[in-house]
Amino acid sequence: MNTNSNVYTIVYASVMVIIVAFVLAFFSGSLKERQDLNVKLDKKKQILYSLNLDLQDKDPAALYQQYITQELIVNVNGDVVERKGGFDLDIKTELAKKDESSRLLPVYECNIDGETKYIFPLYGAGLWGPIWGYIALNHDKNTVYGVYFSHAGETPGLGAEITSHVFQSQFPNKKIKNTTNDLVSIAIVKPGKTAEGQDYVDGISGGTITSHGVELMLKNTLVNYTSFLNK
Amino acid sequence: MKSLFSAKNKEVIVGPLSLNNPITVQVLGICSSLAVTAKLEPAIVMGMSVTIIVAISNVIISFMRNTIPVRIRIIVQLVVVATLVTVVSQFLKAFAYDVSVQLSVYVGLIITNCILMGRLEAFAMSNRPWESFLDGLGNGFGYALILVIVAFFRELLGSGSLLGFHVIPASVYESGYVNNGLMVMPPMALIILAIIIWAHRTKVKQLQDN
Numbered sequence: 001m002n003t004n005s006n007v008y009t010i011v012y013a014s015v016m017v018i019i020v021a022f023v024l025a026f027f028s029g030s031l032k033e034r035q036d037l038n039v040k041l042d043k044k045k046q047i048l049y050s051l052n053l054d055l056q057d058k059d060p061a062a063l064y065q066q067y068i069t070q071e072l073i074v075n076v077n078g079d080v081v082e083r084k085g086g087f088d089l090d091i092k093t094e095l096a097k098k099d100e101s102s103r104l105l106p107v108y109e110c111n112i113d114g115e116t117k118y119i120f121p122l123y124g125a126g127l128w129g130p131i132w133g134y135i136a137l138n139h140d141k142n143t144v145y146g147v148y149f150s151h152a153g154e155t156p157g158l159g160a161e162i163t164s165h166v167f168q169s170q171f172p173n174k175k176i177k178n179t180t181n182d183l184v185s186i187a188i189v190k191p192g193k194t195a196e197g198q199d200y201v202d203g204i205s206g207g208t209i210t211s212h213g214v215e216l217m218l219k220n221t222l223v224n225y226t227s228f229l230n231k
Numbered sequence: 232m233k234s235l236f237s238a239k240n241k242e243v244i245v246g247p248l249s250l251n252n253p254i255t256v257q258v259l260g261i262c263s264s265l266a267v268t269a270k271l272e273p274a275i276v277m278g279m280s281v282t283i284i285v286a287i288s289n290v291i292i293s294f295m296r297n298t299i300p301v302r303i304r305i306i307v308q309l310v311v312v313a314t315l316v317t318v319v320s321q322f323l324k325a326f327a328y329d330v331s332v333q334l335s336v337y338v339g340l341i342i343t344n345c346i347l348m349g350r351l352e353a354f355a356m357s358n359r360p361w362e363s364f365l366d367g368l369g370n371g372f373g374y375a376l377i378l379v380i381v382a383f384f385r386e387l388l389g390s391g392s393l394l395g396f397h398v399i400p401a402s403v404y405e406s407g408y409v410n411n412g413l414m415v416m417p418p419m420a421l422i423i424l425a426i427i428i429w430a431h432r433t434k435v436k437q438l439q440d441n
Binding site for chain 1: 269297298299300301302303306307310314317318321322324325326328329332412413415416
C-alpha cells in the first residue's frame with residue numbers, strides 16, 4: 001500500500017485522532033472522582049494549617065470533621081445566608097464578581113478546645129502568579145489565631161518564603177482592627193520599619209513584591225467581610 | 232530468547248547511562264532537569280514519568296513505524312507522546328496529588344522534552360518494538376540518573392534534607408553551618424550539571440576530543 005498518498009494520510013490522521021480521543025476520555029472520566037477528592041482533601045489541609053495544627057501522619061479529613069463545626073456562607077452585609085456549603089464556594093470566583101453585593105463568601109467556624117475561631121479564605125496576586133491562603137481569627141473577630149499562605153510560582157528562597165513557618169508565625173496575636181474598631185488589616189513592612197495605626201509584621205528580604213501582595217491580599221479579601229467582622 | 236538480551240541490545244540499554252547519556256552527552260532535556268531538581272522526590276517522580284513515557288511511546292511508534300505516512304510522522308509522534316503524557320498526568324493527579332502539584336507544568340512539558348522526540352525519530356522509527364522498548368528504558372534511566380544526582384546535592388546542601396527527612400544534625404547548625412539558599416535556585420542546577428559533565432568527561436576517555 002502506498003503510505004504516501006493523500007487519502008491514506010488523511011484517513012490515517014483521522015482514525016488516529018478518534019482513537020486518541022476515546023483513550024483520553026476514558027482515562028479522564030474514570031479518574032475524575034479520585035482527582036476531585038484529592039483537590040478537596042488538599043483544601044481541607046490548607047484550612048487546617050491556618051489553625052496551627054500539625055498534620056504530620058494524621059488524617060486531614062478526620063481532623064477537619066473534628067474541628068470545623070460550620071461552613072457558613074455570608075454576604076457582604078454580614079448576614080449568614082446559609083449554614084452549610086461554604087466549602088464548595090471558590091473565593092477566587094466570588095472576588096471576581098463585579099457586583100459586590102452578589103458575592104457569597106465562605107467562613108469556616110471552628111471549635112478548638114472550646115473556643116470558637118473563624119477562618120477566612122484569602123486570594124490575591126504575588127509577583128509571578130496567584131497567592132492564596134487562610135486566616136483564622138479568634139472569637140473577637142479581631143485577633144489573629146493563625147495564618148496559612150501558599151503560592152503558585154513565587155521565587156524559591158525569596159517570595160516563596162511566605163509559606164515558611166518563620167514568616168507565618170509572626171501573625172498570631174496581631175489585630176486586624178485599629179483602636180477605633182475599623183478594619184485596617186495587617187501591614188507587612190521592611191524589617192525594622194513600623195506602620196502607623198495598624199499592626200504590622202516583617203516582610204521578606206528580596207521578596208518585597210510578594211510581601212506587598214500578601215498585604216494587599218489580606219486587606220482586599222478581608223474588606224469584603226467588614227460587616228461580618230463588625231457583628 | 233537469547234536474542235532478547237544480545238550484546239547489541241545490552242548496548243542499547245546501557246549506553247544511555249554513561250557513554251551516550253541524553254543529558255550529559257547529548258545535552259537534551261536540560262530545561263526540566265533544572266526545574267524539578269530542587270528536591271529529590273519530584274526529581275524521582277519526573278525521572279520515572281519520563282522513563283515510562285519514552286519506553287511506551289517508543290514501543291507504540293515502533294509498532295506503527297511501517298504504517299506512518301512520512302509527511303505527518305512528527306505529528307503522529309507528538310500525538311502519541313501527548314496522549315501518554317496526559318494519561319500519566321491524570322494518574323499523578325489521582326494517586327500522587329502532592330507530587331503533581333510540585334511538578335505542576337513540568338509533567339505537561341514532557342511532551343516537548345527533546346529526549347522523547349529524539350528517541351522516537353532516531354530510534355523507534357527504524358527499529359523493532361523490543362529494541363525500542365530497551366532504548367526507551369535506557370534513555371529514561373540515563374535521564375533519571377542525572378536528575379537524581381543533581382537533586383541529591385541540591386536538596387542536601389540547599390535544604391539540609393533528603394526526601395524530606397532532615398539528615399544534617401542540629402549540632403552542625405549550632406556550630407554555624409547554614410543551608411545554601413542558592414542551591415534551591417535553578418542556576419545552581421546548571422552549575423551542578425556542569426560539574427557532573429566535567430567529572431564524566433574527565434573519567435570517560437571516549438568522550439574527550441583529541
